[in-house]
Amino acid sequence: MLTFDRTAKNASRVPMQTRTDAQGCFLFEGLPPGTTKYWVSAEPHYPKWGEVVVSAIRRAEVDVRLPAGITVVGTVRLADGTPARVAMAARHKLDPNGHFTHCDTREDGSYRLEWVPERTFFVTAGGRGGGFLAHREFQKPTPG
Secondary structure: OEEEEOOOOOOOOOEEEEOOOOOOOOOOOOOOOEEEEEEEOOOOOOOEEEEEEEOOOOOOOOOOOOOOEEEEEEEOEOOOOOEOOOEEEEEOOOOOOOOOEEEEOOOOOEEEEEEEEOOOEEEEEEOHHHOEEEEEEEOOOOOO
């Protein structure tokens, strides 16, 4: 999914979205001249953000390469087996001030963390106040 942010200075945000064709190509028409921000996502790849300068008289080309990423799914249960309702995060290190992606567990304790960069990371379950209730380290996944 590609999203362009047609934001002019002091104007409200008006995003446009499209999907690529079978060859990965896309086209946006009607973008105003100037610098435009874009955001590209394709699960499980890690999203990519950038800017492109749009001209009024010619087509701008953008070549986007998405970094490898993974999706982490699981279930969190309390000691008695009941589903846990907690905040989940995938983090590069055990630092409460930085994380890649986060979500809350569903009623059944299941979760889905998308767009996690392909490298060693921790999955943390957090409680109120931002502390970690539990964590598990995952080594950089091997391709395949």
